[in-house]
Amino acid sequence: MRVRGVCLQLLFTVGNIIPWIGHRDAYICCMKMTPVTSIALERLRAVSLRPTRQRVALARLLLENGERHFTAEQLHSEAMAAGVPVSLATVYNTLHQFTDSGLLHEVIVEPGRSYFDTNTTDHHHFFCETTGQLQDIPGEDLAVSKLPSPPSGTEISRVDVIIRIRPNGD
Numbered sequence: 001m002r003v004r005g006v007c008l009q010l011l012f013t014v015g016n017i018i019p020w021i022g023h024r025d026a027y028i029c030c031m032k033m034t035p036v037t038s039i040a041l042e043r044l045r046a047v048s049l050r051p052t053r054q055r056v057a058l059a060r061l062l063l064e065n066g067e068r069h070f071t072a073e074q075l076h077s078e079a080m081a082a083g084v085p086v087s088l089a090t091v092y093n094t095l096h097q098f099t100d101s102g103l104l105h106e107v108i109v110e111p112g113r114s115y116f117d118t119n120t121t122d123h124h125h126f127f128c129e130t131t132g133q134l135q136d137i138p139g140e141d142l143a144v145s146k147l148p149s150p151p152s153g154t155e156i157s158r159v160d161v162i163i164r165i166r167p168n169g170d
């Protein structure tokens, strides 16, 4: 695609990086500019993450499917189905970068088993031990009336409550 009469594609796709140069037209040149791509780029820019192709592609997948909880394996399967060539290790790394940047929350339901959550507002979860499903509990629906003092030299950054449930009779 030509922008101002000059094909910029080779300039801006060297390596795996799409440089953030603050000019919307440059992205139109590099990739199909859909509203979702545009929002994905905005989100990455807002948290100062370089918009690599893989980050943009994964952010797009997350945005296209609304608020939800998912595992790295699930997102990797979606990426494969969408023709995004990305390894599971890269998906893990990217999800942790998104989490560290505040784009996602990680919900650790048990050691070695975690879900990622696109809902980054303060809220809690029901976790069904039988189905493995997570369900949101709005933050205002649950009050924690007594918290212990945090260990010396630390402060509480967030309180996540997971209420474990199972079908009646299990």
Ligand SMILES: [Zn+2]
Pocket (backbone or CB within 6 Å): 069, 117, 119, 123, 124, 125, 135, 136
């Ligand atoms: Zn949630």
